[in-house]
Amino acid sequence: MPDTVIQLSHGGGGGATAQLIQSVFTSRLGNRYLRRQEDAAVFSITDLWSGMSHSKSDLLQHEHLALTTDSFVISPLFFPGGDIGRLAISGTVNDLLMMGARPRYLTAGFILEEGLLIADLERIVDSMAQVAAQTGIELVAADTKVVEGKGGMMINTTGLGVVDCQNPLGADQARPGDAILVSGPLGDHQACIMSQRMGVHNAILSDVTPLHRPVRALLDQGLPVHCLRDITRGGLATVLNELVQSSDCGAELDEAAIPVHHETQALCAVLGLDPLNMANEGKFVAIVAQEAATAALNSLNQFPESAGAIQIGQITSDKGIVLRTQIGGRRLLTTPWYEGLPRIC
Amino acid sequence: MPDTVIQLSHGGGGGATAQLIQSVFTSRLGNRYLRRQEDAAVFSITDLWSGMSHSKSDLLQHEHLALTTDSFVISPLFFPGGDIGRLAISGTVNDLLMMGARPRYLTAGFILEEGLLIADLERIVDSMAQVAAQTGIELVAADTKVVEGKGGMMINTTGLGVVDCQNPLGADQARPGDAILVSGPLGDHQACIMSQRMGVHNAILSDVTPLHRPVRALLDQGLPVHCLRDITRGGLATVLNELVQSSDCGAELDEAAIPVHHETQALCAVLGLDPLNMANEGKFVAIVAQEAATAALNSLNQFPESAGAIQIGQITSDKGIVLRTQIGGRRLLTTPWYEGLPRIC
Numbered sequence: 001m002p003d004t005v006i007q008l009s010h011g012g013g014g015g016a017t018a019q020l021i022q023s024v025f026t027s028r029l030g031n032r033y034l035r036r037q038e039d040a041a042v043f044s045i046t047d048l049w050s051g052m053s054h055s056k057s058d059l060l061q062h063e064h065l066a067l068t069t070d071s072f073v074i075s076p077l078f079f080p081g082g083d084i085g086r087l088a089i090s091g092t093v094n095d096l097l098m099m100g101a102r103p104r105y106l107t108a109g110f111i112l113e114e115g116l117l118i119a120d121l122e123r124i125v126d127s128m129a130q131v132a133a134q135t136g137i138e139l140v141a142a143d144t145k146v147v148e149g150k151g152g153m154m155i156n157t158t159g160l161g162v163v164d165c166q167n168p169l170g171a172d173q174a175r176p177g178d179a180i181l182v183s184g185p186l187g188d189h190q191a192c193i194m195s196q197r198m199g200v201h202n203a204i205l206s207d208v209t210p211l212h213r214p215v216r217a218l219l220d221q222g223l224p225v226h227c228l229r230d231i232t233r234g235g236l237a238t239v240l241n242e243l244v245q246s247s248d249c250g251a252e253l254d255e256a257a258i259p260v261h262h263e264t265q266a267l268c269a270v271l272g273l274d275p276l277n278m279a280n281e282g283k284f285v286a287i288v289a290q291e292a293a294t295a296a297l298n299s300l301n302q303f304p305e306s307a308g309a310i311q312i313g314q315i316t317s318d319k320g321i322v323l324r325t326q327i328g329g330r331r332l333l334t335t336p337w338y339e340g341l342p343r344i345c
Numbered sequence: 346m347p348d349t350v351i352q353l354s355h356g357g358g359g360g361a362t363a364q365l366i367q368s369v370f371t372s373r374l375g376n377r378y379l380r381r382q383e384d385a386a387v388f389s390i391t392d393l394w395s396g397m398s399h400s401k402s403d404l405l406q407h408e409h410l411a412l413t414t415d416s417f418v419i420s421p422l423f424f425p426g427g428d429i430g431r432l433a434i435s436g437t438v439n440d441l442l443m444m445g446a447r448p449r450y451l452t453a454g455f456i457l458e459e460g461l462l463i464a465d466l467e468r469i470v471d472s473m474a475q476v477a478a479q480t481g482i483e484l485v486a487a488d489t490k491v492v493e494g495k496g497g498m499m500i501n502t503t504g505l506g507v508v509d510c511q512n513p514l515g516a517d518q519a520r521p522g523d524a525i526l527v528s529g530p531l532g533d534h535q536a537c538i539m540s541q542r543m544g545v546h547n548a549i550l551s552d553v554t555p556l557h558r559p560v561r562a563l564l565d566q567g568l569p570v571h572c573l574r575d576i577t578r579g580g581l582a583t584v585l586n587e588l589v590q591s592s593d594c595g596a597e598l599d600e601a602a603i604p605v606h607h608e609t610q611a612l613c614a615v616l617g618l619d620p621l622n623m624a625n626e627g628k629f630v631a632i633v634a635q636e637a638a639t640a641a642l643n644s645l646n647q648f649p650e651s652a653g654a655i656q657i658g659q660i661t662s663d664k665g666i667v668l669r670t671q672i673g674g675r676r677l678l679t680t681p682w683y684e685g686l687p688r689i690c
Contacts, residue, residue, distance in 0.1 A: 013578025013624070014681040037587065038516060039440040039574065040413035042508060045390075048410065065393065068385035069452035069503060073490045095384040107414035109454070109501040145418045147499075147688060154492075156454040156501035158414060163387060171383060229384065233358025242382065279358070336359040343492060 006116040011146025024118065025142060028125045029108075029132070033140035041105070041140035048104055048162060064163040066101035068092060071156045075343040077120065079196050081188075081206035084155060085127035087281055087345065090210045091232070092159040093135045097215040098228040098284065100165030103137040109156035110142065113149025121153065135210045165219050171246035173226040176317040179293035180251060181286045183214060183300055184308040185259040186236055187275030189282070191267050193344045204263050209282035214306035217299050224289035225296070231285055233345055234336065235277040239285060240321055241335045251321045253313035253333065277336040279344050287315060351461040356491025369463065370487060373470045374453075374477070378485035386450070386485035393449055393507060409508040411446035413437060416501045420688040422465065424541050426533075426551035429500060430472035432626055432690065435555045436577070437504040438480045442560040443573040443629065445510030448482040454501035455487065458494025466498065480555045510564050516591035518571040521662040524638035525596060526631045528559060528645055529653040530604040531581055532620030534627070536612050538689045549608050554627035559651035562644050569634035570641070576630055578690055579681065580622040584630060585666055586680045596666045598658035598678065622681040624689050632660060 009016045026034060033041040048065075072088045082090075089106070096103045108128070112121065132139055137159065167173075184207070192206040211230070218225055227247075229239045236258075244250050260268075260275045268275050282305060288296045293311050300309035316322075321333040354361040371379060378386040393410075417433045427435075434451070441448045453473070457466065477484055482504065512518075529552070537551040556575070563570055572592075574584045581603075589595050605613075605620045613620050627650060633641045638656050645654035661667075666678040 009682070012681070013580075014583055014622070016682055017579070018680070036515070036517075037591075039443040040411040040446065040504070040506070042409050042411045042444055042446075044409050064387050064389045066385040066387045067450060067452060067486055067505060069454045069486050069501070070488045071454040071456050071490045071501060073456060073492050098384040099387055101385065101387075105412060107412060107503050109414050109416040109503070111416050111418060111456075111499060141412055141414050141503075143415045143501075145416045145690075147418050154456060154499070156414070156416060156488075156503075158452050158454070158486075158501075158503035159385070160412060160505065161385070170381070172381075234362070235358075238359055246382075277359070335363070336357070337354070337361055345490075 004118055006112045006114055006118060006146060008114055008146050010112070011144065017144065021144060024122055024125055028129045029139045031138055034142065043105065043140065066096050066099045066161045066163055068095040069156065069158040070095065071154060072345060073154045073343050074193065074345055075152060076196055077124065077153060079206055080192055080204070082208040083124055083127050084153065085124035086131055087208050088155040088157045089128050089131040090208055090281060092157040093137055093210045093212060094230045096159045096161035097211055098230055099163065100169040100219060101161030101163045103135055103159055103161045103212070105140045105160045106132065106137045107141040107158045108139055110144045111154040112144065112146045113152045114146060115149065115151035116153055131210055135212045166222055167224065169225065169228060171227055171229065171243045174243060174247035174249055174287045174315045175226065176249055176315050177290055178226055178287045178315040179290045179311050180253065180313045180315065181288060181293065181296060181309055181311050182236070182259065183284050183306040185261045186231065186280055186283060187260055187264045187268065187278040189280050190278035190344050191264040195267065202263055202267065204267065207280055207282035209305045211282060211284060211305060214300050214303045218286065218296055221299060223292045223296050225286055226289070227287040229285050231280045231283045233279050235279060236285065237276045237333050238335050244321060250316040250319045251313055252316050253321065253323050255323050255325045257310055257312045259308055259310055276333065281345065290314065349463055351457045351459055351463060351466070351491060353459055353491050355457065356489065362489065366489060369467055369470055373474045374484045376483055379487065388450065388485065411441050411444045411506045411508055413440040414501065414503040415440065416499060417690060418499045418688050419538065419690055420497060421541055422469065422498065424551055425537055425549070427553040428469055428472050429498065430469035431476055432553050433500040433502045434473050434476040435553055435626060437502040438482055438555045438557060439575045441504045441506035442556055443575055444508065445514040445564060446506030446508045448480055448504055448506045448557070450485045450505045451477065451482045452486040452503045453484055455489045456499040457489065457491045458497045459491060460494065460496035461498055476555055480557045511567055512569065514570065514573060516572055516574065516588045519588060519592035519594055519632045519660045520571065521594055521660050522635055523571055523632045523660040524635045524656050525598065525658045525660065526633060526638065526641060526654055526656050527581065527604065528629050528651040530606045531576065531625055531628060532605055532609045532613065532623040534625050535623035535689050536609040540612065547608055547612065549612065552625055552627035554650045556627060556629060556650060559645050559648045563631065563641055566644060568637045568641050570631055571634070572632035574630050576625045576628045578624050580624060581630065582621045582678050583680050589666060595661045595664045596658055597661050598666065598668050600668050600670045602655055602657045604653055604655055621678065626690065635659065
């Protein structure tokens with residue numbers, strides 16, 4: 001009878017490990033790289049560049065790669081709107097996209113806790129395979145370890161992409177007068193996970209999703225995008241504060257314009273939380289030249305994952321981030337010291 | 346007063362996370378990539394290729410990259426001969442080297458358990474910085490998460506390298522008649538960790554070390570090396586079985602020639618363990634054309650980390666791995682089902 005739960009022996013590196021890798025991972029994620037089971041995946045520069053819009057001859061002079069890493073430690077592993085597998089691939093794909101890169105290759109490091117149901121692991125790996133296929137990123141190397149624990153799991157994903165973007169993108173590229181756009185309502189991922197952890201019943205779904213369609217549409221049109229950031233841990237407040245510090249400028253935001261779903265707003269009101277400090281897993285902020293704001297919003301609103309995109313303010317030459325509140329006041333939006341909830345991403 | 350232990354708030358993504366990253370990580374590991382704190386590190390192909398022995402014009406036609414990932418979950422975090430930080434960088438550097446690649450860029454994903462002493466974390470990061478500097482690999486992206494736990498930590502390292510090797514290296518490149526070399530005595534890492542976990546007092550040191558000097562010396566001389574594998578989880582038995590299966594051949598080994606330190610042998614005898622199934626973190630097997638075996642051994646024996654390198658057998662056309670025992674018998678060396686000890690790497 002096949003094993004139904006993860007045991008420490010699955011991490012020993014011997015036959016039990018090999019069988020787990022074959023039955024759970026290779027069968028779902030296998031490709032020409034993974035099947036070789038070497039110490040490292042080897043691919044040619046030609047493979048890396050396949051599908052790029054520019055010619056190979058530009059490569060030596062102009063081309064850049066992007067490399068990013070993230071670990072995912074969320075509990076619970078499954079939640080309304082997604083699971084840790086969808087989160088891990090989306091998170092790393094999105095980090096590459098934010099630097100203007102086309103996601104190409106991915107590695108995954110699995111840390112499994114003893115007692116994890118193998119059926120749950122299979123669902124999570126299925127979910128990873130699905131998002132990888134959607135976004136065109138290929139898993140080329142993986143590693144599995146088993147530790148004592150309570151039946152949970154953690155995943156590290158590291159992504160390599162090829163930068164394919166006309167203008168330099170970066171947190172230091174915002175300029176006074178630029179428009180600040182967000183791609184949709186904020187706070188849903190963290191509100192969903194908090195609800196799950198506290199046993200609160202509501203209809204809030206995590207927004208976890210890969211953002212390749214809206215981001216590539218913006219960039220491939222050649223719109224004057226200066227900076228892209230996904231609004232994850234720390235929320236919009238943290239992301240925007242980091243951004244204006246890097247660009248040596250400030251921002252003025254219109255609180256009434258910042259989109260938050262009604263049910264998430266209600267949960268925040270009850271718990272005394274601020275959606276501007278809360279994590280999202282499928283939303284980003286785009287800093288674009290003001291004259292291109294309408295075109296960028298029209299582009300974003302074509303995709304379900306960025307429907308509801310809206311301008312929430314402008315970059316200013318004054319330092320700090322000022323929030324014009326709904327009752328006509330002004331307050332500084334600072335970086336939260338901590339957001340109060342572990343294991344949300 | 347500064348914090349002395351890791352708290353969940355250090356993982357929130359807000360100010361506490363930023364302060365930890367600055368005081369512990371950026372100050373020790375910081376470089377032009379990490380300091381930008383973008384969603385992904387961006388580097389040019391020219392940067393990636395700097396220091397390579399071949400010309401840029403060869404790049405498009407011939408060049409390959411290697412990408413590898415590994416998670417490290419060892420307990421205890423500090424052990425005779427090293428710590429989890431030294432292990433993490435060495436392990437990933439070694440995986441790249443085994444594919445003939447020069448290690449270039451590295452990412453690190455830290456998962457810290459609540460209660461970890463910040464002073465211990467600092468020692469571990471110092472250790473990572475030291476091995477990175479020794480081996481010339483540059484940490485370009487990192488991530489930190491905090492989870493509930495018992496004050497431990499886990500590290501994922503993912504490495505990118507440029508293949509710089511005249512002949513194709515791979516587990517499928519072994520040929521009947523090739524010499525099988527090991528770079529030194531086997532089993533020390535696992536014997537050391539077992540001793541620590543069981544409270545046994547002895548002088549066994551982990552062999553954890555980066556192998557860039559002996560491996561690059563072999564390859565840069567242009568010796569006919571067919572396959573390199575580091576002998577980690579699962580031990581020599583697992584590594585050699587995988588290798589002969591990939592190459593569709595077998596092996597014959599001389600048990601008397603396989604080097605094992607006396608004290609490790611004694612521990613194994615007491616516990617009924619086989620050093621051939623045990624993990625190492627600074628040893629590798631090299632499959633080389635038999636006529637080059639002496640030159641390869643002479644090269645390896647010039648470096649302290651591969652002093653004691655020796656030929657232990659030959660690749661055969663018959664399948665399976667036959668061990669000629671010290672008392673004149675012959676037994677099949679199979680893959681162990683599991684090695685019986687978690688958290689050794």
